[in-house]
Amino acid sequence: xxxxxxxxxxxxxxxxxxxxxxxxxxxxxxxxxxxxxxxxxxxxxxxxxxxxxxxxxxxxxxxxxxxxxxxxxxxxxxxxxxxxxxxxxxxxxxxxxxxxxxxxxxxxxxxxxxxxxxxxxxxxxxxxxxxxxxxxxxxxxxxxxxxxxxxxxxxxxxxxxxxxxxxxxxxxxxxxxxxxxxxxxxxxxxxxxxxxxxxxxxxxxxxxxxxxxxxxxxxxxxxxxxxxxxxxxxxxxxxxxxxxxxxxxxxxxxxxxxxxxxxxxxxxxxxxxxxxxxxxxxxxxxxxxxxxxxxxxxxxxxxxxxxxxxxxxxxxxxxxxxxxxxxxxxxxxxxxxxxxxxxxxxxxxxxxxxxxxxxxxxxxxxxxxxxxxxxxxxxxxxxxxxxxxxxxxxxxxxxxxxxxxxxxxxxxxxxxxxxxxxxxxxxxxxxxxxxxxxxxxxxxxxxxxxxxxxxxxxxxxxxxxxxxxxxxxxxxxxxxxxxxxxxxxxxxxxxxxxxxxxxxxxxxxxxxxxxxxxxxxxxxxxxxxxxxxx
Amino acid sequence: xxxxxxxxxxxxxxxxxxxxxxxxxxxxxxxxxxxxxxxxxxxxxxxxxxxxxxxxxxxxxxxxxxxxxxxxxxxxxxxxxxxxxxxxxxxxxxxxxxxxxxxxxxxxxxxxxxxxxxxxxxxxxxxxxxxxxxxxxxxxxxxxxxxxxxxxxxxxxxxxxxxxxxxxxxxxxxxxxxxxxxxxxxxxxxxxxxxxxxxxxxxxxxxxxxxxxxxxxxxxxxxxxxxxxxxxxxxxxxxxxxxxxxxxxxxxxxxxxxxxxxxxxxxxxxxxxxxxxxxxxxxxxxxxxxxxxxxxxxxxxxxxxxxxxxxxxx
Ligand code: HEM
Ligand SMILES: [Cu+2]
Numbered sequence: 001x002x003x004x005x006x007x008x009x010x011x012x013x014x015x016x017x018x019x020x021x022x023x024x025x026x027x028x029x030x031x032x033x034x035x036x037x038x039x040x041x042x043x044x045x046x047x048x049x050x051x052x053x054x055x056x057x058x059x060x061x062x063x064x065x066x067x068x069x070x071x072x073x074x075x076x077x078x079x080x081x082x083x084x085x086x087x088x089x090x091x092x093x094x095x096x097x098x099x100x101x102x103x104x105x106x107x108x109x110x111x112x113x114x115x116x117x118x119x120x121x122x123x124x125x126x127x128x129x130x131x132x133x134x135x136x137x138x139x140x141x142x143x144x145x146x147x148x149x150x151x152x153x154x155x156x157x158x159x160x161x162x163x164x165x166x167x168x169x170x171x172x173x174x175x176x177x178x179x180x181x182x183x184x185x186x187x188x189x190x191x192x193x194x195x196x197x198x199x200x201x202x203x204x205x206x207x208x209x210x211x212x213x214x215x216x217x218x219x220x221x222x223x224x225x226x227x228x229x230x231x232x233x234x235x236x237x238x239x240x241x242x243x244x245x246x247x248x249x250x251x252x253x254x255x256x257x258x259x260x261x262x263x264x265x266x267x268x269x270x271x272x273x274x275x276x277x278x279x280x281x282x283x284x285x286x287x288x289x290x291x292x293x294x295x296x297x298x299x300x301x302x303x304x305x306x307x308x309x310x311x312x313x314x315x316x317x318x319x320x321x322x323x324x325x326x327x328x329x330x331x332x333x334x335x336x337x338x339x340x341x342x343x344x345x346x347x348x349x350x351x352x353x354x355x356x357x358x359x360x361x362x363x364x365x366x367x368x369x370x371x372x373x374x375x376x377x378x379x380x381x382x383x384x385x386x387x388x389x390x391x392x393x394x395x396x397x398x399x400x401x402x403x404x405x406x407x408x409x410x411x412x413x414x415x416x417x418x419x420x421x422x423x424x425x426x427x428x429x430x431x432x433x434x435x436x437x438x439x440x441x442x443x444x445x446x447x448x449x450x451x452x453x454x455x456x457x458x459x460x461x462x463x464x465x466x467x468x469x470x471x472x473x474x475x476x477x478x479x480x481x482x483x484x485x486x487x488x489x490x491x492x493x494x495x496x497x498x499x500x501x502x503x504x505x506x507x508x509x510x511x512x513x514x515x516x517x518x519x520x521x522x523x524x525x526x527x528x529x530x531x532x533x534x
Numbered sequence: 535x536x537x538x539x540x541x542x543x544x545x546x547x548x549x550x551x552x553x554x555x556x557x558x559x560x561x562x563x564x565x566x567x568x569x570x571x572x573x574x575x576x577x578x579x580x581x582x583x584x585x586x587x588x589x590x591x592x593x594x595x596x597x598x599x600x601x602x603x604x605x606x607x608x609x610x611x612x613x614x615x616x617x618x619x620x621x622x623x624x625x626x627x628x629x630x631x632x633x634x635x636x637x638x639x640x641x642x643x644x645x646x647x648x649x650x651x652x653x654x655x656x657x658x659x660x661x662x663x664x665x666x667x668x669x670x671x672x673x674x675x676x677x678x679x680x681x682x683x684x685x686x687x688x689x690x691x692x693x694x695x696x697x698x699x700x701x702x703x704x705x706x707x708x709x710x711x712x713x714x715x716x717x718x719x720x721x722x723x724x725x726x727x728x729x730x731x732x733x734x735x736x737x738x739x740x741x742x743x744x745x746x747x748x749x750x751x752x753x754x755x756x757x758x759x760x761x762x763x764x765x766x767x768x769x770x771x772x773x774x775x776x777x778x779x780x781x782x783x784x785x786x787x788x789x790x791x792x793x794x795x796x797x798x799x800x801x802x803x804x805x806x807x808x809x810x811x812x813x814x815x816x817x818x819x820x821x822x823x824x825x826x827x828x829x830x831x832x833x834x835x836x837x838x839x840x841x842x843x844x845x846x847x848x
Contacts, residue, residue: 063719136716142693143676143718147642231694232823234806237677238692271582274595302679303690304697307627311620318612322605325567329604332571335578337593342583350575357571361564364612368560369623370553374686377679377714441557442543443683445714448722452710
């Protein structure tokens with residue numbers, strides 16, 4: 001392949017060339033920088049919370065300060081890190097490359113969606129500067145609409161705005177995947193990463209508007225006193241929970257489906273084998289996206305909703321575990337008779353699988369009605385969703401970063417450091433969150449600033465783990481940053497992986513493919529029997 | 535740190551023991567389902583690592599029978615536990631009719647408990663062993679959630695509607711009680727003590743906590759002081775329903791529906807009178823929304839209940 005032509009914006013280094021780029025690869029880098037920024041802020045808030053919980057008295061922060069810290073942590077991590085992370089960074093970078101296209105279907109819309117994200121982010125920063133908000137990321141009414149004295153309307157505006165960024169990205173992905181696949185790339189030949197982003201995009205487009213409307217309703221009640229959720233003016237507080245979870249339950253799949261796609265790629269590349277049961281794995285993404293719309297009531301088992309409704313939601317929640325289980329068993333089977341590279345991406349993938357299994361199985365425990373009655377709104381739930389979202393999604397995010405970094409920036413990083421980081425994250429994570437399952441089962445409620453002394457030991461363990469975890473998350477800044485300036489140049493395909501993205505130079509030229517490739521085989525066509533070498 | 539570290543929550547009822555059993559069985563099942571994944575991943579990663587000689591012939595990429603079996607078998611096992619846990623859940627939602635009633639009012643940031651005899655306590659709840667107790671709960675402001683870990687039970691307390699929780703404690707002792715739904719600044723201090731006593735001790739406690747009047751009697755006083763009796767009393771000149779014997783009866787509404795006059799109906803009639811108009815009566819009742827607090831309304835409900843002839847009560 002030829003060297004980059006001079007007009008290539010990848011060669012331009014002016015700020016302007018970055019801010020006006022419509023190249024999906026550059027937009028991916030813009031997102032990488034901005035989600036990392038919010039990850040650091042969200043992480044700092046978590047650090048405050050964990051430091052405060054070292055002692056039962058809660059003497060580091062005031063009660064209001066504590067409530068603001070965990071609210072901001074949740075809001076930032078969910079809407080400004082987890083939801084945009086894998087789709088907007090890696091989806092953006094990889095979908096066109098993986099399906100053999102020169103860009104997304106609507107390159108300018110793609111840039112617009114980044115600007116919308118940044119605008120939402122600015123609102124969040126303003127909220128932070130003017131004093132924060134104290135409702136929890138779930139904004140339950142009437143606390144948020146009538147009683148809170150934080151900046152609820154501003155933060156609702158931030159989340160409302162960032163929602164449009166999600167919708168635009170989702171639309172862009174759907175159209176791209178339908179229209180721009182290279183000749184020969186039938187649905188049965190798409191990489192699983194693309195399948196899972198397709199499923200994610202459907203949820204983004206269908207669920208996000210519900211959240212937007214709900215936020216508008218909160219603002220209307222707060223600003224104009226319209227009685228929507230507050231019973232004192234004839235509203236219904238549970239209506240809010242139905243609307244909120246109708247979005248937010250599918251939203252948890254927005255956070256995890258892209259991760260599942262990443263892991264399928266990493267496992268296949270590490271084992272040098274096709275993913276076992278390709279069509280089951282692809283189909284399970286779609287099944288999760290669909291069933292995920294019918295389980296929101298499992299967040300409301302003790303809210304006073306009808307017990308028959310609860311039974312139905314409980315059953316459907318168990319059903320959603322089936323496709324998740326299929327994926328895990330299939331990845332395991334993929335490793336059988338593989339030729340496994342123990343490189344950083346695979347170590348992240350292994351920790352993903354382990355932590356996702358624990359998260360999923362405790363999710364089933366929570367879907368069991370009588371168990372949920374005891375552990376709902378305790379640290380058990382906190383541990384469950386961190387196992388899925390931090391142990392799962394963030395491990396996959398780091399796995400993706402270590403796998404596609406050479407492709408994105410054309411440089412290798414020191415693999416040993418990557419391995420050390422993966423192992424430290426795994427250990428630090430378990431030390432932070434495993435004790436929280438026990439805390440929850442013992443009866444420690446979540447969102448507690450002050451707690452009973454008998455819980456202290458477990459809290460101290462958890463805080464110690466979080467220190468280690470925070471440290472491990474910072475390590476990649478050092479060696480990935482170092483690789484940018486002094487790393488060895490990466491070849492087009494440093495891992496010997498299959499997939500169209502590995503057929504172009506690292507980093508790819510502006511329009512990805514000089515000539516649009518024609519796809520003739522199934523994905524993951526690793527050579528059989530021949531001994532692979534790096 | 536006298537209690538250095540606890541690993542299992544205290545238990546104050548037979549139900550707790552049953553829930554713990556379910557939890558154990560569930561844990562055993564999930565360990566059985568997930569252990570193969572953990573063991574095999576580690577084993578394969580070692581056995582088939584790049585560069586190591588191993589038999590890699592006859593690799594398969596699909597096997598529909600296997601796919602179906604590892605989707606279905608775990609599902610069926612889990613459905614068995616679903617049936618078990620759902621039955622337990624239904625039990626805790628169906629209080630026995632003879633349960634002893636205690637009213638609960640939650641507000642930022644305290645719990646107020648009122649016994650039928652009028653005894654009142656704040657952030658402490660005394661109950662006897664071996665007797666079913668039903669808590670009827672209302673919130674004065676935001677959503678709270680009454681959580682008693684030793685009973686393995688919690689229930690949200692939602693403004694605008696009554697929720698309830700019932701249990702039968704069988705082990706005397708002092709246990710924790712907490713608010714589990716985030717409710718604002720002092721959420722984590724909305725805690726208290728749940729005190730289970732032997733029956734004689736409980737009777738003695740009720741005696742010494744004695745008050746001037748029972749809930750119903752206090753309700754009757756409110757009924758007079760707030761002018762309710764002006765319309766609903768025997769000497770009234772306006773056309774308003776007679777409340778004698780109302781509780782538990784079906785009430786035809788102006789819009790054609792029929793509802794049962796339960797606690798919620800009576801509460802709504804006092805606070806939101808326009809929402810359900812009894813058929814045949816003019817819409818003249820004023821709202822008491824800004825006049826009466828939730829616990830005053832509960833007393834009025836207790837009074838109106840006491841007017842029902844016993845055979846009519848469901
Ligand atoms: C096997 C699949 C899963 C099942 C059966 C499941 C079940 C549940 C249940 C029943 C709850 C409600 C617990 C309660 O509030 O008492 C819950 C909470 C939660 N789950 Fe899952 N879950 C599963 C997977 C996931 C995934 C994939 C994610 C995210 C990527 C996730 C994220 C969450 C979050 C964020 C909450 C808590 C929300 C909050 O209250 O702040 N779960 N889960
Ligand atoms: Cu509360």
